[in-house]
Amino acid sequence: MDSPAVSRYATLWLLVAQVMVALPVLEVLPIAVLPLLVLTLMWRALIWFGRGSWPSDLLRLLLVALSLVIIITSSGWQFSLELAVTFLVTGYALKMLEMKTRRDALVIAYIGFFVVGAGVIYSQSLMQALYQLLCLGVLVAAIHAMYSPASSASASFSIKGSLRFTGLILLQALPLTLALFIFVPRLGPLWAVPWPEGEAKTGLSDTMQPGDVARLSQSYQLAFRAQFTGSVPSARERYWRTLVLDQYDGEQWWQSDLIRLLNQFPGEIDDERDWQGRLPVIDGWWQVQPGQYNYEVLLEPNGRQWLPVLGMAAAAVPETTVVRTLRLEADKPVFERRLYQPAQQSVVAQTMTMPSWLLGLNKSLPDNGNAQSRMLAQQLFAESGWDPVTMGRRVMDYFNQEPFYYTLSPPLMEQNEVDQFLFVHRRGFCEHYASSFVFMMRSVGIPARIVTGYLGGEYLPEEKVIRVLQRDAHAWAEIWVEGQGWIRFDPTAAVAPERIELGIDDMIEQGGLLQGQIPLAYRLGQAGFFKSVRQGWERLEYRWQKSVVQYQQEKQQSFMKELFGTSSFYWQQIGVLGALLALFLLLFGVFALFQRPALNPHQKLWLRLERKLVARGFERQAGEGPKDFALRVNAENDALGAQLLSIVDLYIQSAYSGRGKVEKPLLDQLSKMIKQL
Amino acid sequence: MNSTLQNSLDALSGVIRGKDRELRLALCCMLARGHLLIEDLPGMGKTALALSLARLLGLEYQRIQFTSDLLPADILGVSIFDRASSEFQFKPGPVFSQLLLADEINRASPRTQSALLEAMEERQVTIEGQGRSLPEPFVVIATQNPLTQQGTFPLPESQMDRFLMCIPMGYPDTDSEKAILRGEAGRFLVSQLGQSVTPEAFLLMQQEVDNVHASDLLLDYVLRLLKATREEGYFAVGLSPRAGLALLQAARAWAYIEGRDYLIPEDIQAVFVPVATHRLTMQKQGISPGELLGRINAMA
Numbered sequence: 001m002d003s004p005a006v007s008r009y010a011t012l013w014l015l016v017a018q019v020m021v022a023l024p025v026l027e028v029l030p031i032a033v034l035p036l037l038v039l040t041l042m043w044r045a046l047i048w049f050g051r052g053s054w055p056s057d058l059l060r061l062l063l064v065a066l067s068l069v070i071i072i073t074s075s076g077w078q079f080s081l082e083l084a085v086t087f088l089v090t091g092y093a094l095k096m097l098e099m100k101t102r103r104d105a106l107v108i109a110y111i112g113f114f115v116v117g118a119g120v121i122y123s124q125s126l127m128q129a130l131y132q133l134l135c136l137g138v139l140v141a142a143i144h145a146m147y148s149p150a151s152s153a154s155a156s157f158s159i160k161g162s163l164r165f166t167g168l169i170l171l172q173a174l175p176l177t178l179a180l181f182i183f184v185p186r187l188g189p190l191w192a193v194p195w196p197e198g199e200a201k202t203g204l205s206d207t208m209q210p211g212d213v214a215r216l217s218q219s220y221q222l223a224f225r226a227q228f229t230g231s232v233p234s235a236r237e238r239y240w241r242t243l244v245l246d247q248y249d250g251e252q253w254w255q256s257d258l259i260r261l262l263n264q265f266p267g268e269i270d271d272e273r274d275w276q277g278r279l280p281v282i283d284g285w286w287q288v289q290p291g292q293y294n295y296e297v298l299l300e301p302n303g304r305q306w307l308p309v310l311g312m313a314a315a316a317v318p319e320t321t322v323v324r325t326l327r328l329e330a331d332k333p334v335f336e337r338r339l340y341q342p343a344q345q346s347v348v349a350q351t352m353t354m355p356s357w358l359l360g361l362n363k364s365l366p367d368n369g370n371a372q373s374r375m376l377a378q379q380l381f382a383e384s385g386w387d388p389v390t391m392g393r394r395v396m397d398y399f400n401q402e403p404f405y406y407t408l409s410p411p412l413m414e415q416n417e418v419d420q421f422l423f424v425h426r427r428g429f430c431e432h433y434a435s436s437f438v439f440m441m442r443s444v445g446i447p448a449r450i451v452t453g454y455l456g457g458e459y460l461p462e463e464k465v466i467r468v469l470q471r472d473a474h475a476w477a478e479i480w481v482e483g484q485g486w487i488r489f490d491p492t493a494a495v496a497p498e499r500i501e502l503g504i505d506d507m508i509e510q511g512g513l514l515q516g517q518i519p520l521a522y523r524l525g526q527a528g529f530f531k532s533v534r535q536g537w538e539r540l541e542y543r544w545q546k547s548v549v550q551y552q553q554e555k556q557q558s559f560m561k562e563l564f565g566t567s568s569f570y571w572q573q574i575g576v577l578g579a580l581l582a583l584f585l586l587l588f589g590v591f592a593l594f595q596r597p598a599l600n601p602h603q604k605l606w607l608r609l610e611r612k613l614v615a616r617g618f619e620r621q622a623g624e625g626p627k628d629f630a631l632r633v634n635a636e637n638d639a640l641g642a643q644l645l646s647i648v649d650l651y652i653q654s655a656y657s658g659r660g661k662v663e664k665p666l667l668d669q670l671s672k673m674i675k676q677l
Numbered sequence: 678m679n680s681t682l683q684n685s686l687d688a689l690s691g692v693i694r695g696k697d698r699e700l701r702l703a704l705c706c707m708l709a710r711g712h713l714l715i716e717d718l719p720g721m722g723k724t725a726l727a728l729s730l731a732r733l734l735g736l737e738y739q740r741i742q743f744t745s746d747l748l749p750a751d752i753l754g755v756s757i758f759d760r761a762s763s764e765f766q767f768k769p770g771p772v773f774s775q776l777l778l779a780d781e782i783n784r785a786s787p788r789t790q791s792a793l794l795e796a797m798e799e800r801q802v803t804i805e806g807q808g809r810s811l812p813e814p815f816v817v818i819a820t821q822n823p824l825t826q827q828g829t830f831p832l833p834e835s836q837m838d839r840f841l842m843c844i845p846m847g848y849p850d851t852d853s854e855k856a857i858l859r860g861e862a863g864r865f866l867v868s869q870l871g872q873s874v875t876p877e878a879f880l881l882m883q884q885e886v887d888n889v890h891a892s893d894l895l896l897d898y899v900l901r902l903l904k905a906t907r908e909e910g911y912f913a914v915g916l917s918p919r920a921g922l923a924l925l926q927a928a929r930a931w932a933y934i935e936g937r938d939y940l941i942p943e944d945i946q947a948v949f950v951p952v953a954t955h956r957l958t959m960q961k962q963g964i965s966p967g968e969l970l971g972r973i974n975a976m977a
Binding site for chain 1: 890892893894895938939940941942943946970971972973974975976
């Protein structure tokens with residue numbers, strides 16, 4: 001039988017669903033495809049309105065060829081996730097132009113579900129999830145409309161009815177969805193999603209060049225969130241460490257890596273354990289001290305390997321390394337949102353001993369350049385009585401007392417940057433202050449390095465969450481003192497204490513120190529009513545990310561452990577899945593049982609008889625009555641037939657006559673005869 | 678097997694050779710208080726069948742040959758002014774009989790057809806505002822030419838429904854036909870048939886048929902059949918509940934002839950094709966009612 005035609009009503013739902021479903025992924029599609037999509041959509045809409053005709057086979061073929069050419073040429077001949085999504089969405093749109101029967105419409109609706117799934121790759125925010133739920137609803141409503149008999153008659157639109165049905169269906173699916181979400185094991189992806197190169201990496205980079213932080217301060221993107229249990233650091237304590245830059249060539253700062261160090265100090269570094277450690281801690285090149293804060297971080301994907309920690313990294317999280325500079329490094333770049341607990345046991349680390357090569361590295365400067373600064377440093381060091389800590393404070397005082405300004409749009413400094421900054425311009429932001437500070441320290445032989453990371457963040461007290469944006473990026477300095485370890489100095493604090501106390505937003509409010517415009521939406525979000533609404537939403541979003549999106553293998557394991565005690569995780573999972581399966585089978589069975597009318601005793605006996613006869617090679621045809629069947633058997637096998645005839649006689653009397661209805665003796669006799677057969 | 682009826686059937690098969698099943702169905706139809714439609718070409722023994730049945734059961738017999746100019750009054754009767762008594766006197770038409778043979782019913786105009794069909798359903802006729810009951814029992818055996826013949830007015834579906842069964846006579850088998858040709862069987866024997874059942878006894882039998890028991894198990898089977906005609910897409914239009922009742926009643930009569938006072942699936946199957954065929958609208962890729970029987974489980 002041919003599949004019935006799709007009603008106008010169902011088509012309308014499908015069109016609406018298509019637009020809604022495609023919207024979130026539009027931004028990843030190449031621009032060249034968009035006119036094509038709009039064209040097909042409009043064409044289909046015209047057909048809907050009765051103003052257009054279906055494209056001919058040839059035309060459809062041409063459309064497909066055209067879209068293939070557009071897609072492939074705009075992909076740059078490289079396979080990427082975007083290419084796949086583009087294919088999917090384009091196919092989805094084109095298929096509408098040959099949708100005539102319900103079968104086609106079903107295929108289209110199913111493709112719609114896939115496109116919704118594709119949207120999840122690009123955003124897993126709460127807003128997106130709610131929107132996708134809406135899309136699912138519209139798709140289900142479309143399928144309902146395809147089968148709705150009222151709509152097949154004419155254009156009788158019962159949107160309310162469709163919506164009600166959809167709501168009901170989604171509600172019914174909810175328990176199963178939850179069970180699957182909670183219990184189904186998280187398997188690794190079968191194929192890796194190629195991470196787009198280039199601009200997709202956000203946040204601090206491994207080298208520090210002038211302008212990095214200024215550029216980041218324009219970014220309102222979320223960097224990470226941290227949730228605290230117990231005490232929360234005050235604004236001046238929120239130094240989020242990401243990178244430690246200890247290599248300097250006179251222009252740039254960058255961080256050491258193992259290969260470079262092995263070249264720099266041949267024979268002094270034996271193996272990688274001298275530079276990076278994993279749990280359990282080896283050889284005590286770092287010491288662990290009790291700390292104050294217990295928190296976990298939910299890091300946004302950034303394509304980098306650093307993991308921000310408060311203070312100094314102490315304990316390695318699974319799949320991470322603690323580098324000797326006391327920063328936490330992920331084994332692989334972070335391409336998916338990642339949840340980790342850097343200070344599970346509430347500890348901080350410190351480096352109390354330094355091998356000579358490391359001391360040397362943290363004192364090294366180019367031989368020449370910035371002579372003025374070196375002289376100033378010598379002078380200040382003498383004034384502070386050759387004490388490193390006093391020297392640090394003295395330099396801070398110097399920044400504070402001399403007319404230095406904090407600005408995010410400093411003048412361009414080229415050669416002898418430190419001299420230029422300290423003596424000519426005196427305008428700059430954290431990078432300038434930190435690098436000048438470290439330069440002066442090193443020039444007098446104090447081990448010093450630059451630490452980059454984030455400072456501050458917005459605190460949401462209800463959840464005890466600190467939200468840190470890219471614009472909170474910051475740079476500060478550390479010096480190493482025998483017996484005390486690394487001590488943090490933030491020269492920016494000497495110049496612009498508000499940056500530390502209040503965060504970058506208030507800095508901007510107070511003194512127009514930013515070039516460019518702050519987005520209106522962002523400014524609105526900082527004010528009164530909007531602020532509370534926004535913060536409420538941020539809280540919801542955080543919960544969503546933490547408990548739903550981050551419900552991955554580890555969380556699942558710990559949840560299952562809580563539920564079922566501490567036996568093997570895999571057996572638990574198999575057990576739970578088995579139990580679920582059994583439950584569903586049971587439900588299904590019960591359902592099927594209720595669906596089918598119960599067999600009465602006669603029918604049961606008859607079935608037994610039939611089974612016995614099948615074993616003898618006689619099978620009743622579906623349309624055969626009892627008597628005809630017995631006669632047929634009798635015609636082929638006398639002995640069996642005679643027996644069967646008498647049984648059937650008895651059966652007919654007891655089953656059909658209305659007298660032997662529940663007459664037990666008759667039934668018993670029948671049962672006995674069947675047994676003896 | 679009911680012995681009286683068996684004797685009647687034996688006597689019948691002496692007249693109409695090789696048509697045991699058709700004879701039994703015809704008898705069954707009459708026992709179920711139904712009217713019978715015989716669909717076949719002229720000369721297949723339709724009239725002989727009707728005549729024989731009338732004689733056997735001792736029923737008052739009338740015959741109408743339907744033609745295109747037949748009027749309702751020709752069937753129902755007319756009032757004629759009697760000069761002697763200066764009154765209108767009703768001259769009853771052929772419909773006032775116990776067994777009416779309506780020959781070639783589809784040759785008359787629809788108006789005349791419907792006059793008869795109304796009488797069949799109501800078992801009374803209204804003439805000049807006065808209702809007149811028809812005698813009991815009242816059975817119509819109508820014959821119909823296949824519609825491909827010229828000059829026929831097909832009966833509408835709603836009127837086909839008035840007939841409990843519709844059976845084709847079909848050609849006799851070779852042996853039977855040889856017997857007919859040899860003069861051993863045929864219409865001339867009808868006059869030699871004796872009456873084996875009185876009309877009163879026949880009415881009693883009809884009442885006994887009503888009491889034949891149909892168990893739940895059997896009703897489920899009937900329901901499965903009815904449902905299959907409606908839902909499986911085999912037929913354009915399925916069987917109505919009235920058709921279901923007719924099927925059950927016909928099966929009861931069949932079981933009664935078999936000598937049982939309860940129904941078994943075989944009874945249903947025996948009458949299903951003649952009861953259902955003329956009520957179903959076939960579909961191009963559908964199946965015949967006989968094929969349907971083979972597909973629906975008779976037991977569960």
